[in-house]
Amino acid sequence: MFSKILIANRGEIALRILRACRELGIKTVAVHSTADEDAMHVRLADEAVCIGPAASRDSYLNVAAILAAATITGAEAIHPGYGFLSENADFAETVEAHGLTFIGPTADHIRMMGDKITAKTTMEALGVPLVPGSDGELKSLEEARAVAEKVGYPVLIKATAGGGGRGMKVAQSASELEEAWSVARTEARTAFGNDAVYLEKYLDKPRHIELQILADNHGNVVHFGERDCSLQRRHQKLLEEAGSPVLSAEQRDAIGRTATDALAKMGYRNAGTLEFLYQDGQFCFIEMNTRLQVEHPVTEMVCDVDLVREQIRIAAGEELGYTQPDISFSGHAIECRINAEDPDTFAPCPGTVAVYHPPGGLGVRVDSALYTGYRVPPYYDSMIAKVIVHAPTRAQAIARMHRALDEFVVEGIKTVIPLHRRILADPEFQKGEYTIHWLEQFTSRPH
Known part of the structure; x- marks a missing residue:
């Protein structure tokens, strides 16, 4: 196992990785831009290194600065999180060339799946259905x-x-x-x-269904079920569920077998997500994300697994230690992405958080790096928190999310919390009757 990991990211995902490292007894190195010197992950890491000015291209995308930070701190591995350099095959290759471990798939697999045409032809040859x-x-x-x-x-x-x-x-x-x-x-x-x-x-009423997988270096591949990510605005996800309201256990098992068989033949390793369009009972592969997903917590909640911990274990050469029959699914989970945006116009709303009070209670999880007095910078993605709830049934999960959002206090900036409340109260959503086009239509309605 590693003794020190550099986290090449920021915000809630950097904090998420830091927590997994702490539980494994691994020391952490935070890298940050000048705009993030007061960020929570910087405060909590064992060491922190400034890697450049606010602009991403000069900091979080600055490969030379990140590698230098890893070298001077004695880090043995780099976790890229999601976004930024997480699916950059050249970065993964360079990390390994410098004697460090990239916590993710091989550069070859990142490159293969990064080009959508290559990804589709590869998956088709492995028996995965396409659009x-x-x-x-x-x-x-x-x-x-x-x-x-x-x-x-x-x-x-x-x-x-x-x-x-x-x-x-x-x-x-x-x-x-x-x-x-x-x-x-x-x-x-x-x-x-x-x-x-x-x-x-072009499918007129598809669901966006994705499948979470883990694969180790010893030929073992398992899936952790599906996430329904159909609630999207301009192809950006806003709310996700595990499992999908429209899939049966038999359908999950069938697409799961197809996906894990394909990735085993590829020799894939670490975490990955296969994304499908689902319509009229048919799955059609669209792409694969060779990294951790923003919405991974809903899978963790229904499967009782720490996916980041598993990524680190796999990168360290450990076996999964379980097989597909060992994976069970319990209850229902929902995640609401909380963006610093106007809930009606979706204009970004950076600024200082005057008051921050996250919700709590049974079955409620908040992944966020916010705190009272924190200044949300204008330079990065507008997502500032994720609220995740888990309950025995979907109806109970919706009720729990309602309660959690009512408790969530973020003052000083605008957020999309009011929009989430509207979505949760809508009868069509409550019945699970939505497609990837539904949210665009919903947000255009008067309210």
Whole structure:
């Protein structure tokens, strides 16, 4: 086991990793920008190193500074969290080349799954079902037209690189295809420096279902069930559930077997999440995230597992120590992402937290690095907390989340807590009757 780990991230996820290290008896090194010198993870870490100014490119994306910090502090491994460098294959490769352990998958697997076309062709060859579409990158508008006619409109033009909804455009008919093609490529070139795109059939009422897996270096692969991440705005998740209101245990087992068999054949290691669109009883693979997910706590709550601890154990060469029949699922969990945003306009609202009082009680967990007096900086993602609840049934979990959000006090900045309250009170949500398009429609309604 490692004696010291550098945490190459910030905010709640840095604090989450720090806590797992503490429980394993591992010392921690926090890296931070000048904007985060008073951050909670910096205060609580055994050591802290400033790696640059506020801008991410000069600090949290500064590979040389992070490696230097690891060297001078004697860290043996680096945990990247999520975002920033977590899915950067070159970073993972460089970390290993410097004699350190990257707590995550191999650089080859990060690179393979980071390109959506390569990921899809790889998964298809391993027996994982796909959304109908092009076999790979589209070389011309004419080729796009031919594929669109074959699979039928509407279709979705998607960038092969990146994510977050950038480089994705829907064409409802042939007359809209040229504009969708042009805009998607332009967005992809601007955001990712790569204008390669492909085409998929656009599903009109899908759920976004993802499957959490862990794999060790000894050929053992298990899954921890599904998360329903269908509540999204502009392809950004806002609320997640485990398990999904629309899946049966038999469906979970079936897609779980398919996924774990595929990853075992790949020789995958550490944590990963396979993402699917689910409609009319069919799963269609869309991408794989080769890292820890923001929404991992709902899985932890229903499976009673510490996924970060397991990541560290796997990276240290330990075996999982359990098999699929040992994994059980208990009750229902919901996570609400709390962003420092206006709940109606979604405009970011950085500023100083005048009062902070998180909820508590049975079955309530809050992952956050906030405290009274903390200044939320304008330079990073607007998520400031995650409220996670667990209860025996989905209805009880909804009631518990209602109660938790009513207790949650964050003054001095605006947050999306009022929006979450509205969602939880909506009859369609309470019945589980929503798709990935539901939240966009919900937020456009008057209230």
